[in-house]
Amino acid sequence: MPPAQVWDGRRTRRRAAGAGRGVWSLAAGRRDPVGAGVPPRGAGGGGARRGRDEAERRGPGGAGGRPWEECFQAAVQLALRAGQIIRKALTEEKRVSTKTSAADLVTETDHLVEDLIISELRERFPSHRFIAEEAAASGAKCVLTHNPTWIIDPIDGTCNFVHRFPTVAVSIGFAVRQELEFGVIYHCTEERLYTGRRGRGAFCNGQRLRVSGETDLSKALVLTEIGPKRDPATLKLFLSNMERLLHAKAHGVRVIGSSTLALCHLASGAADAYYQFGLHCWDLAAATVIIREAGGIVIDTSGGPLDLMACRVVAASTREMAMLIAQALQTINYGRDDEK
Numbered sequence: 062m063p064p065a066q067v068w069d070g071r072r073t074r075r076r077a078a079g080a081g082r083g084v085w086s087l088a089a090g091r092r093d094p095v096g097a098g099v100p101p102r103g104a105g106g107g108g109a110r111r112g113r114d115e116a117e118r119r120g121p122g123g124a125g126g127r128p129w130e131e132c133f134q135a136a137v138q139l140a141l142r143a144g145q146i147i148r149k150a151l152t153e154e155k156r157v158s159t160k161t162s163a164a165d166l167v168t169e170t171d172h173l174v175e176d177l178i179i180s181e182l183r184e185r186f187p188s189h190r191f192i193a194e195e196a197a198a199s200g201a202k203c204v205l206t207h208n209p210t211w212i213i214d215p216i217d218g219t220c221n222f223v224h225r226f227p228t229v230a231v232s233i234g235f236a237v238r239q240e241l242e243f244g245v246i247y248h249c250t251e252e253r254l255y256t257g258r259r260g261r262g263a264f265c266n267g268q269r270l271r272v273s274g275e276t277d278l279s280k281a282l283v284l285t286e287i288g289p290k291r292d293p294a295t296l297k298l299f300l301s302n303m304e305r306l307l308h309a310k311a312h313g314v315r316v317i318g319s320s321t322l323a324l325c326h327l328a329s330g331a332a333d334a335y336y337q338f339g340l341h342c343w344d345l346a347a348a349t350v351i352i353r354e355a356g357g358i359v360i361d362t363s364g365g366p367l368d369l370m371a372c373r374v375v376a377a378s379t380r381e382m383a384m385l386i387a388q389a390l391q392t393i394n395y396g397r398d399d400e401k
């Protein structure tokens with residue numbers, strides 16, 4: 062890995078980034094954003110900690126017999142708190158460093174938010190494990206065991222965040238016995254909270270999500286992301302994959318700069334498919350539950366079952382669409398998260 066360079070980007074642009082324009086109010090005392098009895102913002106600090114040992118004792122049965130209820134509520138609270146920090150920081154100056162490539166960026170806010178989420182969760186659920194983007198970048202191993210494991214992307218869309226492009230999210234997934242239980246993704250500037258719980262549906266700000274159901278690639282809007290590698294061979298494959306889908310007469314191929322939010326668009330029926338090489342388990346974990354609970358399919362680019370650690374995915378509104386896309390793609394090798 063090249064040494065991290067520091068770009069003390071003193072940006073002069075002062076363009077408003079859309080913060081605060083969402084229809085969803087986060088002011089104190091507002092309605093429950095997921096229709097799941099979420100306490101008001103501010104209750105997640107000391108108040109959240111009160112239940113920590115109790116939650117451990119309750120185990121998977123959770124409050125009211127809902128599996129992992131305490132964990133889900135904690136994830137929602139933390140995503141909202143993190144989103145508020147990110148929304149404020151979006152228009153401020155940032156210290157930007159690079160990671161695996163010149164296009165793979167990280168800021169002090171990525172670290173701040175990741176540390177906040179992990180420290181709160183660790184205090185509340187001391188036996189749980191964590192896989193998180195910036196910890197992995199510092200050398201922590203990404204191993205998914207049978208233990209309850211949180212899979213965290215503190216800012217998804219860091220490149221957007223650096224440029225004040227207002228498409229950024231917090232993503233928190235949770236797996237037990239290597240099975241994804243729930244996912245929480247918060248679109249920080251539009252204040253949209255996406256949630257999915259295994260067997261309990263997927264929602265955005267309390268509205269049920271459903272995929273489009275489209276099966277025909279020639280009627281599809283397809284989303285993808287570029288991934289961090291920019292060497293000529295990788296770029297050639299990336300562009301050639303896009304070309305293949307356009308030759309197959311897809312209506313369009315879009316890149317929005319946040320894999321988690323692109324996957325949420327698929328879950329909400331605003332797009333019909335998504336594929337990518339080079340995304341990570343923290344980009345995919347929460348979104349996978351949301352898409353599956355919205356009726357969609359998430360598989361490996363080979364057409365086989367999803368491998369969360371394989372850094373590649375095809376997701377679609379139907380299996381037919383997923384297979385058509387998988388068959389069209391050439392593989393770009395990014396290695397595995399659990400082998401780095």
Ligand SMILES: O=P([O-])([O-])O[C@@H]1[C@H](O)[C@H](O)[C@@H](O)[C@H](O)[C@H]1O
Pocket residue numbers: 166194214216217218219220286287288289317318319320321339340341344
């Ligand atoms: O680094 P990050 O902004 O959290 O996540 C990245 C973004 O989702 C980007 O759009 C995608 O191309 C990368 O593959 C992701 O890793």
Ligand SMILES: [Mg+2]
Pocket residue numbers: 171194214215216217218219
């Ligand atoms: Mg990130």
Ligand SMILES: [Mg+2]
Pocket residue numbers: 214216217218320343344
């Ligand atoms: Mg990400």
